[in-house]
Every structure is written in C-alpha cells, then in structure tokens.
Amino acid sequence: MLMERLILVAMWLFGFVGFILFIPRKNRRKGLFAFMMFQSIIWLCDMPAFKYGLLSAPIREFPKATDLALTINYFFYPALFSIFYVHKKVKDGLWSRFAYFFVWVSIITLCDIVIERYTDLLEYGLLTWYGMWIYIGFLFFVSRVCCNWFFKDNTLFHGKQT
Amino acid sequence: MKIEWWILLSAFTVTTGILFFIQKNKIRLALVAFLFKQVITFLMGAVVVEFGLIEYPVRLFASINRTSFTYEYYVLPVICAAFNVWYPTNKSTLIQLSYYVGYSSVLTIIEVIIEEYTALIKYIHWEWYITWITVCFVFFISHLFCIWFFAKEKGRA
Numbered sequence: 001m002l003m004e005r006l007i008l009v010a011m012w013l014f015g016f017v018g019f020i021l022f023i024p025r026k027n028r029r030k031g032l033f034a035f036m037m038f039q040s041i042i043w044l045c046d047m048p049a050f051k052y053g054l055l056s057a058p059i060r061e062f063p064k065a066t067d068l069a070l071t072i073n074y075f076f077y078p079a080l081f082s083i084f085y086v087h088k089k090v091k092d093g094l095w096s097r098f099a100y101f102f103v104w105v106s107i108i109t110l111c112d113i114v115i116e117r118y119t120d121l122l123e124y125g126l127l128t129w130y131g132m133w134i135y136i137g138f139l140f141f142v143s144r145v146c147c148n149w150f151f152k153d154n155t156l157f158h159g160k161q162t
Numbered sequence: 163m164k165i166e167w168w169i170l171l172s173a174f175t176v177t178t179g180i181l182f183f184i185q186k187n188k189i190r191l192a193l194v195a196f197l198f199k200q201v202i203t204f205l206m207g208a209v210v211v212e213f214g215l216i217e218y219p220v221r222l223f224a225s226i227n228r229t230s231f232t233y234e235y236y237v238l239p240v241i242c243a244a245f246n247v248w249y250p251t252n253k254s255t256l257i258q259l260s261y262y263v264g265y266s267s268v269l270t271i272i273e274v275i276i277e278e279y280t281a282l283i284k285y286i287h288w289e290w291y292i293t294w295i296t297v298c299f300v301f302f303i304s305h306l307f308c309i310w311f312f313a314k315e316k317g318r319a
Binding site: 029032033036037039040043044048050051061062063064065067068070074150 | 194198222
C-alpha cells in the first residue's frame, strides 16, 4: 500500500517536473492542448475498457467515486503524451517518425507492465502485454491525429480572438 | 424505459444539437473550452462523489463509476463550449454579467428540477446555490483560459 502511494506521488511529481522541464515556454499552449486532448480520449476509452474487465485498478485515489486509475488517466499519461507531442519532428521521414512513436509507446507500455506486475495500481483482466501496447498505441495515434488537425493551420490558430 | 434514461438520451441529443450551431471558424475555440471544462469536471466530479456530497443513482457505466459520465464528460463541456463561443465580448459589463447569471441560473434550475423529480441526481450535503456558484465560477475560469489560449503571444506577430 505504501509503495503504491509513493508511486502515485512520484507520478504527480515527475509529471509536473517533466512538463515544466521538457516543454519549452513557447510551446506551452501546444503542450497543454495535447494534455487535454489525450486526457479526454483516455477517459472515454477507459470507461468501456474497465467496464468490460480489460483491466482494473485495485488501489486507486477515489475508490468510492470511480474505479478508474485517476492519477494515470488524469495526469501522468496525458503529461507524457504532451511531451511526446511537443518534441516530435514534423519534417523527419516516415521511418524516423514511426521509430519515435514506436519507442515512446513501447517505453510507456513497459512501465505499465511493470506497474501491473509489481504493484496493485493496475491489474490486467482480459488484456495481455501486447494488447496494452496496441491500446496505448491507439490512444497515442488518435490523440496525435486530433492535435495535428487542431494545429494544422497555424495562422488560423493564432489569428483568432475569443 | 424509465424516465431517467429518456432524460439522459435527450440530454445527449440536445447537446449534440447545440454543436451544430457552432460556427465553423470557432470550432477550435469550442474544442479548447470543451477540453478545459473536462479537466475540471473529471476531478471535481470524482471529489464530490468521493466525499458523499452528491449521488447519481441512475448513471452510465454504473458498475465501475459512481459519477455522472453524461454530465461531466459531455453535457457540461458542450455547454461550456457554447458559453465561450457566443460570449458577448464587446458588450457592456451588465450584459456580460447577465450572460453569466443566465447560463448559471438555467443550468441550476434544470438540475434542481431533475434532482427533485428523478433519480438521476441526489443532493446529500449539497444545496442549489453551491451548484450555482461553482458553475458560474468554472465558466469564469474557462473564459479566462480561452482568452489566454488564443491570445497572440507577446513579441510575436
């Protein structure tokens, strides 16, 4: 129980520090938007995933209110995605872009598997390790497409006032 | 089908209808307001249920979630998007204030009626004016966020 709590605190800490360190000031908006986009999508996808027993979170922050893993869904993975999104290179070739995506998704899946195996923060039900890779890859890909759409026309984006 | 499910269904339909009225050149503004609102409702929705302030007896994804997914994920964010899209920026302070009061009051009145007559929401340690104040405050924050988000950065054209 103590270890799980410490990991959750570490996730918040690393998320914050990572966001501040790895997202340059001029990309704050981009980073924040990517963060919110990913959060929205993982929230939507995790609802059915938890409902149909793909995975579960035995130890969680708000056990009475929700069965979802709040720190991971709400903060940690969105923060990682925003770092991923801000640092991706648009001009690189298809292969290096794919490698970038592949490495990020693989590392996060690896973390996820380690957390699943050694703590009670996550518990896979029907999901396997490659299922998790596909799931995280899917979340990253969909969020990336949505963010790319949002930022595709930079003049449009900055030329508008509320 | 029970009245609660009809209400949920019509809430989804009506809010989706609102989306069609948003002008095409303001889709990005609407999306930012929508997502920002979700960031707040995701957390606050969990907190109010966790501490037993509000209950949602009839809800979506009932087996894994005791918060109101419909309201927090979709209805309130869409209304927040509408709020920001049609905000009377260049009008007098009085009009802007009544814009806030109007949105918050309509939402609160609907919620109170639903609370009174259906099992969709149940106040435990909650009052209608807390709804009013929080809704109004979150609209205000979301508006500030949208202004900041779309402001031209200093030193750059």
